[in-house]
Structure formats: C-alpha cells, structure tokens
Amino acid sequence: MNNERINIVGAGLGGLAAAIRLAEAGRPCRLISLQPSERAQSVLAEGGINAALDLMGEGDTPEEHCADTLKGGVYLADPNAVAGLTRGAPDIVRWLAGLGVPFQMENGGMIQRSFGGQKKRRTAYARSSTGKALMTALIDAARRHEASGLIERWPHHAFAGLTVEGGVCVGLRVRDAWTGEGFALPGRVILCSGGLNGFFPERTTGTVANAGDVTATVFAQGVRLANLEFIQYHPTTIGISGKRCLISEAARGEGGRLCVRRGGELWYFMEELYPELGNLMPRDVVSREMTRVVRREDCEGQVYLDMRALPAEIWARRLSDLREECRHYLAIDPAAELIPVEPGIHFFMGGIDVDANHRASLPGLWAAGECACQYHGANRLGANSMLGAIYGGQRAADDLMAQPGLDAGEPVSLGILPPMEAPGDDAFALELRDALLGGLGMLRDAARIEAALAAVDALAARADTERCRNRLALGRAMLLAALSRRESRGAHTRTDFPERDEGFRKTTVISRRGDAIAIEYRAIPEEVEA
Amino acid sequence: MKARFEILRHRRGAAESRWQRVEIELPDENATVATALAAINARPDLKDAEGAPVGHVAWDCSCLQKKCGACAMRIDGVPRLACDTRLSELGAGPVRLEPLKKFPVVEDLVVDRTAMFDNLRQLHSWLDREVRLREDQVDVAYEASRCLQCGCCLEVCPNFMPGERFAGTAALPPLARLIEELAPSKKEEVYRLYTRRVYEGCGKSLACRNICPAGIDVEKLLVNSNAIAVWKRMGKR
Ligand SMILES: Cc1cc2nc3c(=O)[nH]c(=O)nc-3n(C[C@H](O)[C@H](O)[C@H](O)COP(=O)(O)OP(=O)(O)OC[C@H]3O[C@@H](n4cnc5c(N)ncnc54)[C@H](O)[C@@H]3O)c2cc1C
Ligand code: SF4
Ligand code: SF4
Ligand code: FES
Numbered sequence: 001m002n003n004e005r006i007n008i009v010g011a012g013l014g015g016l017a018a019a020i021r022l023a024e025a026g027r028p029c030r031l032i033s034l035q036p037s038e039r040a041q042s043v044l045a046e047g048g049i050n051a052a053l054d055l056m057g058e059g060d061t062p063e064e065h066c067a068d069t070l071k072g073g074v075y076l077a078d079p080n081a082v083a084g085l086t087r088g089a090p091d092i093v094r095w096l097a098g099l100g101v102p103f104q105m106e107n108g109g110m111i112q113r114s115f116g117g118q119k120k121r122r123t124a125y126a127r128s129s130t131g132k133a134l135m136t137a138l139i140d141a142a143r144r145h146e147a148s149g150l151i152e153r154w155p156h157h158a159f160a161g162l163t164v165e166g167g168v169c170v171g172l173r174v175r176d177a178w179t180g181e182g183f184a185l186p187g188r189v190i191l192c193s194g195g196l197n198g199f200f201p202e203r204t205t206g207t208v209a210n211a212g213d214v215t216a217t218v219f220a221q222g223v224r225l226a227n228l229e230f231i232q233y234h235p236t237t238i239g240i241s242g243k244r245c246l247i248s249e250a251a252r253g254e255g256g257r258l259c260v261r262r263g264g265e266l267w268y269f270m271e272e273l274y275p276e277l278g279n280l281m282p283r284d285v286v287s288r289e290m291t292r293v294v295r296r297e298d299c300e301g302q303v304y305l306d307m308r309a310l311p312a313e314i315w316a317r318r319l320s321d322l323r324e325e326c327r328h329y330l331a332i333d334p335a336a337e338l339i340p341v342e343p344g345i346h347f348f349m350g351g352i353d354v355d356a357n358h359r360a361s362l363p364g365l366w367a368a369g370e371c372a373c374q375y376h377g378a379n380r381l382g383a384n385s386m387l388g389a390i391y392g393g394q395r396a397a398d399d400l401m402a403q404p405g406l407d408a409g410e411p412v413s414l415g416i417l418p419p420m421e422a423p424g425d426d427a428f429a430l431e432l433r434d435a436l437l438g439g440l441g442m443l444r445d446a447a448r449i450e451a452a453l454a455a456v457d458a459l460a461a462r463a464d465t466e467r468c469r470n471r472l473a474l475g476r477a478m479l480l481a482a483l484s485r486r487e488s489r490g491a492h493t494r495t496d497f498p499e500r501d502e503g504f505r506k507t508t509v510i511s512r513r514g515d516a517i518a519i520e521y522r523a524i525p526e527e528v529e530a
Numbered sequence: 531m532k533a534r535f536e537i538l539r540h541r542r543g544a545a546e547s548r549w550q551r552v553e554i555e556l557p558d559e560n561a562t563v564a565t566a567l568a569a570i571n572a573r574p575d576l577k578d579a580e581g582a583p584v585g586h587v588a589w590d591c592s593c594l595q596k597k598c599g600a601c602a603m604r605i606d607g608v609p610r611l612a613c614d615t616r617l618s619e620l621g622a623g624p625v626r627l628e629p630l631k632k633f634p635v636v637e638d639l640v641v642d643r644t645a646m647f648d649n650l651r652q653l654h655s656w657l658d659r660e661v662r663l664r665e666d667q668v669d670v671a672y673e674a675s676r677c678l679q680c681g682c683c684l685e686v687c688p689n690f691m692p693g694e695r696f697a698g699t700a701a702l703p704p705l706a707r708l709i710e711e712l713a714p715s716k717k718e719e720v721y722r723l724y725t726r727r728v729y730e731g732c733g734k735s736l737a738c739r740n741i742c743p744a745g746i747d748v749e750k751l752l753v754n755s756n757a758i759a760v761w762k763r764m765g766k767r
Contacts, residue, residue: 041593044595098662101671101675102669102671102672105663127672140655143651143655143656178542178637178642180542207593209600240594241558241564242564426572427572430572
C-alpha cells in the first residue's frame with residue numbers, strides 16, 4: 001500500500017461524500033476549496049433528495065426511479081449509470097438519516113413528498129432546507145476524519161491547474177487565496193467544483209462563487225467536456241438584489257399551481273395542457289410553457305404561482321422558510337397573494353465528460369457533482385442532483401481506490417504566485433454573460449446563437465489574462481454545442497428545429513485543442529441487465 | 531439610488547488599515563450592501579472621494595441570500611450579513627463597512643475565521659455511531675443544523691476571543707445537534723469539554739441573543755444542551 005493523499009477539489013456534497021468514503025477506507029485525502037463547506041452552493045438546496053424508499057406505500061421501486069430519470073432527461077443519460085444511482089439511492093438516504101439528518105417525520109416515521117416528473121412520492125426532505133441539513137451532517141462526519149488526520153482541509157485555496165505527466169494526471173496546483181502562496185500537490189484528483197454559475201452573474205439561483213474556473217482550466221488542459229448546451233431554467237424564480245432566488249419545486253409538490261391572467265380570469269395552463277402531471281411536469285416542459293403563455297396575445301405577460309389554497313398546517317410544517325422568503329424579499333404573503341415568478345438559470349446538466357465510474361478523459365482524474373456530466377441527460381429532475389453529487393462522489397472514490405495508486409509525495413511550495421484574477425474581471429464577466437445569454441436563452445435558433453458567437457469573439461481582444469481567455473473558450477464551447485444540436489430536446493429548445501431528432505440521441509462531446517474547439521457525438525451506452 | 535460608503539481598507543500584510551470614502555450610483559432600489567460591493571468591483575474605473583482609484587474591494591460572498599454566512603461584516607458597527615442588509619434601511623449614510631474585529635483581517639473585509647472551525651474540531655463535534663432520530667428530536671436537530679458559522683454571535687460576545695478557552699455561541703448549534711446522540715464511550719468526554727468550553731465561559735449577558743442572522747434560538751439550544759451535558763438529564767426515551 002502506498003500512502004498517496006488524494007486531492008479533492010470542492011467541499012460541497014460531492015467533495016464531502018468522496019472524502020468521507022476515502023477516509024472510511026483509511027485513505028488520506030486533501031479537501032481543497034475556495035471557501036469552507038458552509039459556504040458551498042449545496043447549502044442552498046431546499047426541496048429534497050430522491051430515493052425509492054417507498055415510505056408512502058405506493059409501490060415505488062428503484063427501477064421506476066430510474067425510468068423517470070431517463071425519461072425526464074429525454075433519454076440522453078447513460079441508463080447503466082442511472083440504474084446504479086437509483087439502486088444506490090435508498091442506502092444513501094438511510095446513511096444520511098444515520099448521520100442525524102432531521103428528515104421530515106410524521107407519526108413516528110420518515111415521510112416523502114412529490115417532485116416534478118415523478119408520479120410517486122419519492123423525495124425525502126428536511127423542511128425547506130434539505131441541502132443545509134445534509135451539509136451540516138456531512139461536515140460533522142468529515143470533521144471526525146479531520147481530527148484523525150485522514151482528511152486534510154485546504155479551505156481557502158483556488159485550483160490553479162492539473163499536473164499532467166505522460167498523459168496522466170499526477171497532481172494539481174493550488175494558490176492560497178489569502179497569502180498568494182502556490183503549492184504543487186501530488187496525488188490523483190477528484191473534481192467536485194460545482195456548476196458554471198459564474199458565467200451568468202445575477203441570473204442564476206446558484207452561487208457565483210462557483211465561477212466555473214476549474215472547468216475552464218481543465219478544458220484548456222485538454223480534458224473533455226460534454227452536453228454543455230443543456231442548461232436548466234427553473235420555472236419558479238424571483239428576482240432579488242443581485243441574483244435569482246428559487247421558489248422550490250416543493251411549492252408545487254405541496255399543491256402550488258401556475259397560472260396566468262387570461263381575459264380577466266386566472267388560467268391554470270399546466271393543468272389544462274398536461275392533465276396527468278400538471279404543475280409537476282419536468283422543469284424543461286414547465287419553463288417552456290411559461291415562456292409560451294406570456295407571449296400569447298390573449299394572456300397577460302406574467303405567470304403567477306398560486307399557493308393560496310394550501311392548508312395552514314402545510315405552511316407551518318413544511319414550507320415555513322419559503323413563506324418567510326416571499327415576505328422578506330417580495331413583501332408578499334403567499335398564503336394570501338399570488339407570487340409573480342419567472343424561469344431562471346438553475347442547473348448545468350453538462351460539464352466534465354465522465355463515464356459511469358466518474359473517470360474523466362484524462363487518466364488519474366475523476367469528476368462528480370454538478371461539475372460533471374452524468375445522470376441528468378437533457379434535463380435534471382428535481383431532487384436528483386444532491387443524490388447524484390453524493391452517489392457520484394462515493395463512486396469516484398471507490399473507483400479510484402480500486403486502481404493502483406501513485407507513490408506518495410509531499411506538497412511543494414511554489415512561492416508567491418500572481419493572482420489569477422485581474423481588476424477588470426467582474427466587468428468582463430458581465431459582458432460575457434450578456435453575450436452568452438443571447439444564444440443560450442430558453443428559446444434558441446441558429447441566427448441568435450451565431451450572433452452570440454460573434455459577440456463572444458468580439459470580447460477576445462479584451463481577454464488579456466489566461467483566466468479570461470479560458471473562460472471565453474468555455475463560453476464559446478457552450479454556444480457551439482447549442483449550435484450543433486439541430487433538434488429540440490429537454491432544456492435545449494431550437495425554434496428552427498422544434499422537433500426531437502433521434503439521430504441526435506447522443507452525447508455531445510466537446511474538446512479543445514489549442515484555440516480550436518471540436519464538437520463530436522457519442523452514442524448513448526446500451527442498457528445492460530444488472 | 532446613490533449609495534455612500536466608508537470602507538475600512540486593509541492591504542494584505544499591511545500593518546494598518548485606512549478609511550476610504552466611496553460613492554456609487556445603483557439602479558436597484560432594493561440594493562443590499564452585498565450588491566453595492568459587487569457593483570463597486572464591477573467598476574474598475576471608480577475613484578474614491580479623494581480621486582484615487584478604489585480598486586478591488588476584497589469581501590467574502592457566496593449565496594447572496596443569507597444562507598452561507600460568508601459575507602458577515604460590521605455594517606455601521608453591527609455584525610450583519612452584507613447580503614441581508616438593504617441600503618434603504620440604513621439611513622442617509624455614509625454606511626461604514628468594517629471587517630469583523632474578533633478575527634485577524636486577511637484583506638479589506640475578509641477575515642480569517644479559522645479559530646471558529648478549530649473549536650468545533652477540538653470540541654469533538656461529530657458522531658461516532660449511527661443514530662436514529664425520534665420525531666420529537668427532529669425540531670432541535672433541524673434548528674441546530676441551520677447555523678451558518680458566520681461568527682456574528684462571536685463578534686458581539688464580551689467573553690469570546692479566538693484561541694481562548696470559551697468557544698462561544700457558534701460552537702453551540704453543531705454540538706446541540708449531536709449531544710443527545712453521542713456514543714456511550716464518548717459522552718463523558720464531550721460533556722466535560724462542553725461544560726468547560728461552552729457552559730462555563732458564557733456570562734449569560736445575552737448580547738448574542740438577537741444578532742444571529744439565521745434567527746437561531748440559541749437560548750433554547752443552550753438550555754437543551756446544558757440540561758443534557760451539564761445537568762446530565764437523560765434524553766426522553
Ligand atoms: C437554490 C438551489 C436549490 C437547489 N435545490 C435542490 C434540491 O432540492 N435537490 C437537489 O437534489 N438539488 C438541488 N439543487 C442543486 C444542488 O444543490 C447542487 O447541484 C449540488 O448541491 C451541487 O453539489 P456539488 O458538490 O457538485 O457542488 P457545490 O456544493 O456547488 O460545491 C462546489 C465546491 O467547489 C469549490 N470550488 C469552486 N470553484 C473552485 C475553485 N476555483 N478552486 C477551489 N475550489 C472551488 C467551492 O468552494 C465548493 O466547495 C439546488 C440548487 C440551488 C442553487
Ligand atoms: S450570552 Fe453573552 S457571554 Fe454568552 S455567548 Fe452570548 S454574548 Fe457571549
Ligand atoms: S449561531 Fe447564528 S450568529 Fe452564531 S455562527 Fe451560527 S448562524 Fe452565525
Ligand atoms: S453571501 Fe451567503 S450569507 Fe451573504
């Protein structure tokens with residue numbers, strides 16, 4: 001046995017799950033993050049985590065969870081990976097309960113609620129702050145291994161690049177954001193650095209602290225990305241100062257209804273258009289319908305969430321935080337008034353291209369959580385993402401441990417490194433965002449995407465740091481992926497190609513060679529019997 | 531709206547800090563201190579009251595919706611979350627922004643809160659065995675789970691100093707979540723640590739009572755944990 005210390009970048013749910021898994025097997029790791037775990041986006045998750053525990057006695061099964069996930073993702077996800085995820089889900093939720101997560105209980109037992117795109121009540125939750133409750137439990141679980149030295153925290157360090165030798169990832173470089181000191185850290189790498197929110201400042205429900213720099217940097221280093229065109233717009237968000245604030249899908253899971261004013265009356269359009277799942281259709285469908293109804297001549301230009309009929313008990317026991325949030329930010333009491341809502345950027349289905357074991361295209365590198373492209377296909381189902389982050393982190397750790405390790409080495413100081421950010425970066429980020437949004441909105445067509453590409457290219461002259469150049473290249477890659485996929489599927493809607501095209505039931509594989517970006521398509525793996 | 535600030539600037543490694551007056555026009559009537567800081571940083575050309583470049587103001591932020599604790603700072607002298615402080619509620623200004631004072635300054639409004647996290651490690655704030663919460667424990671566990679580790683409560687506490695024995699209120703919620711569920715072999719040790727490093731240090735002045743931006747009922751958690759760890763009340767079975 002070697003005593004290689006594995007490097008995990010990111011200390012949200014994915015990174016914590018991987019670190020704990022390694023530590024439980026006695027394997028040391030470094031848990032590297034720009035900010036402490038308490039600040040990771042995972043703490044924002046509200047609605048819950050899916051697992052076919054069948055606590056509501058509806059005959060739910062992992063197979064059904066798998067089928068819903070594949071269908072919700074419009075058949076772009078790897079069916080074998082998803083089968084593993086949904087089979088592993090019940091044990092994950094039981095493990096979390098064993099760590100003391102205060103999952104909602106009634107009459108002495110845990111209960112589950114409904115979430116979009118799923119006919120069974122499958123979502124376990126802790127009131128309106130499931131992500132926070134999960135994070136607190138995992139932070140405590142990791143702390144135990146910090147005390148033993150197995151997990152070593154590097155809590156204010158920015159990722160600065162992979163160390164690649166002979167085509168293998170053998171370590172990484174980080175920069176202490178407080179002192180500027182750089183370190184070369186030996187050991188294989190698991191990336192859990194979250195979604196690409198930083199490309200859309202003020203327009204996402206997530207945190208811009210997930211700037212997307214890790215993904216942009218490894219892309220420049222030749223690591224393949226996938227499915228970047230699939231960006232989830234969550235149907236129900238509200239604008240608050242500096243960002244979009246999510247109104248959790250739980251609002252609809254507990255009985256909230258979407259409506260628009262038509263001819264002086266409220267029209268509950270989702271219920272009329274989709275009698276079976278109604279307001280709980282998958283997010284891509286709901287957001288698209290919302291965009292369509294507000295453009296109709298006979299409707300007013302605002303969609304509302306109507307929660308006025310919910311019983312007081314539901315408000316008190318399950319949605320208290322949500323009600324407080326509406327009062328605080330909108331001065332609206334949702335128990336008495338309609339909430340004006342709009343779709344907003346919420347989740348990135350695409351990211352680092354990984355296989356079912358979470359291996360990236362570069363040997364020695366794994367990726368899990370929202371930075372990776374796995375499980376969610378063309379559209380993620382609500383409450384599947386925290387599950388994917390935890391399961392993926394564990395799976396990556398397991399696969400890594402099953403392979404021969406590297407010889408141990410100690411961190412080497414690289415001295416004081418110049419900052420990667422430059423003073424103009426925040427202004428640049430806003431311009432890049434505006435350019436990208438032109439082509440990556442909810443409804444896309446070739447002309448818009450090409451115009452967006454031109455706008456991005458026009459920014460090239462001003463990208464005078466490596467960071468900005470890498471970000472620009474990743475932005476271009478998103479647009480090229482959107483341009484190449486000449487069909488509509490899941491979160492990617494092309495008004496010039498409104499139909500789904502089975503020829504495109506493939507993974508978009510994106511690679512960067514120098515300045516050139518190549519888009520290719522790979523067949524979805526065949527389903528194998530477990 | 532026009533927003534006026536006095537920001538305590540501190541360069542990395544510098545011996546001293548200095549006040550800088552900054553004005554900025556904000557389109558958003560609901561702007562918070564956080565959005566104002568973001569707007570200042572998106573204006574590399576901005577000059578201060580003396581005509582010198584403002585430059586990048588370092589501050590910690592992540593969620594922008596009072597859920598991560600990153601942006602805690604002193605706003606007009608009071609420890610608060612920048613993203614939860616609307617400028618419209620602060621009067622005509624200038625609004626004074628300073629880093630939390632209990633912790634070493636890293637740069638501008640960024641402080642090093644390592645001591646807060648170290649305390650939790652020293653207090654053995656983790657579970658050694660699998661638990662099964664009862665329904666009547668869920669409320670306390672949920673409330674305790676919500677602590678942001680922002681440090682606002684430590685900032686106002688007359689008895690807390692980083693590195694000293696008293697771990698302060700920030701150590702309370704994480705411990706309160708677990709304290710009833712510790713493995714029998716660990717109970718005595720954690721109870722002893724809790725008594726020495728939390729219970730005995732608190733002067734019950736309750737300066738921390740209304741400061742918690744997460745609205746955690748620290749008093750309730752304190753009473754509950756004291757009962758278990760100090761008075762050895764057995765949990766309901
Ligand atoms: C408002 C909201 C509600 C949500 N609700 C749900 C829900 O109910 N159910 C569900 O399943 N999912 C939900 N999601 C999605 C889910 O929360 C995320 O997809 C998931 O938590 C991502 O976890 P992660 O571990 O991949 O990344 P994160 O938790 O985002 O962590 C990323 C980590 O990477 C670090 N990092 C980033 N960049 C760098 C860098 N350059 N250098 C070093 N470190 C870096 C960060 O510091 C952080 O520690 C929600 C998301 C949002 C925004
Ligand atoms: S009650 Fe007073 S002494 Fe005790 S933690 Fe709060 S502020 Fe500190
Ligand atoms: S108890 Fe409240 S004030 Fe203290 S650290 Fe936790 S969230 Fe912050
Ligand atoms: S930025 Fe998260 S609490 Fe203010």
